[in-house]
Amino acid sequence: MTAPAQAIDADRALKAKHRAMWALGDYPALAADLIPDLGKVLVQACRVRRGDEVLDVAAGSGNAAIPAAQAGANVVACDLTPELLEAGRAQAAQLGAELQWRQADAEALPFADGGFDTVMSCLGVMFAPHHQASARELVRVCRPGGTIGVLSWTPEGFIGQMFATMKPYTPPPPAGAQPPSLWGNEDHVRSLLGSAVTEVTPHRKTVMVSLFASPEDFRDYFKARYGPTIAAYRGIADDPEKTAALDHALADLARRHDHGTTTTVMGWEYLLLIARKRH
Ligand SMILES: C[S@@+](CC[C@H](N)C(=O)[O-])C[C@H]1O[C@@H](n2cnc3c(N)ncnc32)[C@H](O)[C@@H]1O
Numbered sequence: 115m116t117a118p119a120q121a122i123d124a125d126r127a128l129k130a131k132h133r134a135m136w137a138l139g140d141y142p143a144l145a146a147d148l149i150p151d152l153g154k155v156l157v158q159a160c161r162v163r164r165g166d167e168v169l170d171v172a173a174g175s176g177n178a179a180i181p182a183a184q185a186g187a188n189v190v191a192c193d194l195t196p197e198l199l200e201a202g203r204a205q206a207a208q209l210g211a212e213l214q215w216r217q218a219d220a221e222a223l224p225f226a227d228g229g230f231d232t233v234m235s236c237l238g239v240m241f242a243p244h245h246q247a248s249a250r251e252l253v254r255v256c257r258p259g260g261t262i263g264v265l266s267w268t269p270e271g272f273i274g275q276m277f278a279t280m281k282p283y284t285p286p287p288p289a290g291a292q293p294p295s296l297w298g299n300e301d302h303v304r305s306l307l308g309s310a311v312t313e314v315t316p317h318r319k320t321v322m323v324s325l326f327a328s329p330e331d332f333r334d335y336f337k338a339r340y341g342p343t344i345a346a347y348r349g350i351a352d353d354p355e356k357t358a359a360l361d362h363a364l365a366d367l368a369r370r371h372d373h374g375t376t377t378t379v380m381g382w383e384y385l386l387l388i389a390r391k392r393h
Pocket residue numbers: 129132133136145153171172173174175176177178192193194195198218219220221235236237238239241242243
């Protein structure tokens with residue numbers, strides 16, 4: 115096999131692994147329980163209006179795509195994981211929202227150049243492993259003068275720290291794969307988008323999470339529902355000591371971020387970055 119053919123095969127295998135991981139647990143329930151407002155925050159920040167052509171990249175079950183459709187935009191929600199798109203389709207039908215759902219890799223979007231007024235991603239594109247490739251795609255499919263909006267967990271914030279906590283318990287990523295939370299670093303995103311954009315406005319914000327009775331409750335919820343956490347535990351399932359250490363580390367992380375008195379209350383930091391594609 116030639117080197118390029120090997121690289122294509124390796125990328126296919128990596129994406130298949132990611133797809134299977136995001137289908138684990140119950141991501142649609144987690145998004146609805148914990149971050150339902152973040153999709154709306156992104157749609158508002160992008161100033162999506164009736165009649166706009168909008169692409170939600172790594173849309174999952176439609177956390178941002180559905181509010182954009184409810185605002186009257188013509189929306190395409192695309193994602194690597196068909197199970198999440200199916201959940202989104204069902205949710206949209208219940209809400210009477212009309213939009214298109216399409217399976218797609220953020221690093222190779224199946225859309226023409228310049229076809230969308232707004233290209234957005236809520237906690238999504240950050241999980242595609244080759245950042246420059248996906249940034250190039252976000253820019254390519256946006257029309258000149260259109261809006262690019264990305265909302266990502268910061269490396270220093272709670273979910274960035276949760277990934278850092280799980281890292282020693284997970285296999286190393288393949289060469290060339292970049293850590294998701296770098297998309298939460300303003301300088302990194304500015305350099306990815308480069309001179310293709312103008313009017314970059316970054317905001318660091320926090321979403322308050324008060325669903326959990328205790329730090330252990332947070333950990334057990336993520337162990338049952340969040341694909342990356344479930345995958346981390348599966349990888350060490352035959353090692354009780356490592357499993358106990360990760361149990362302890364995740365609860366401890368939540369304890370350090372807990373501002374609650376009777377229940378656990380945490381602020382999870384994210385970067386909301388809006389930019390305009392240069393004419
Ligand atoms: C944390 S979820 C966010 C989903 C949704 N945007 C939200 O706000 O709830 C991350 C999403 O990224 C998707 N994803 C991961 N890698 C991807 C890739 N290479 N291309 C497209 N989607 C990807 C996953 O399938 C998953 O739906």
